[in-house]
Amino acid sequence: HPAVGTQVLSFTPTERSFVEELAPARTYGFLRDLGLMRKNGLARGGSLDNAVVIGNRGPLNGLRSRDEFVRHKILDLLGDLALLGRPIVAHVVARNGGHALNLELVLAIQRALGLERRPAGVAVRVAAASGGPARHEAFAPAPGFAAI
Structure with a gap:
């Protein structure tokens, strides 16, 4: 979206950098989508204090940093990777990321490492990043982590 533009950020997570730079x-989200989201029971706790609302000319309520959008994408990625329930030592490059793509990565890592599948607790519809057909996978997060 033109109001967001292209944002790039390299980030090495530490407890301090997480708290100060990502949290x-x-x-x-976009103002044009808000009515439909509310109609479908989404964005119920959303407000101009906890979300950036983007109108035709850009953010309606200002940004906390000029690259707040990419910082939130990294925050989402770290949260989704936490579903593995184990530390990760890796260099991750994401382009046009989002929860569906992040979950594909989590499931691919889980399969590659031969990790035992946890009992089905969450049915997730995964849209293929390649544009192929979506598939459903059963996935339960590690204890102490929330499902996406």
Whole structure:
């Protein structure tokens, strides 16, 4: 979207950098989608304090940092990778990322490492990043982690 533009950020997570640089980044959405989201029971707790709302000319409520959008995408990626329930030592490059693509990565890592599948607790519809057909996978997060 032109109001978002292209944002790039290299980030090495530490407890301090997470708290200071990523945690303040809010989720974001488009004003044009808000009515449909609310109609479908989504964005119920959303407000101009905890989300960036993007109108035709850009953010309606300002940004906490000029690259808040990419910071939130990294925050989402780290949260989704936490579903593995184990530390990860890796260099990750994401382009046009989102929860569906992040979950594909989590499931691919799980399969590659031969990790035992946890009992089915969450049915997830995964849209293929390649544009192929979506598939459903049963996935339960590690204890102490929330499902996406």
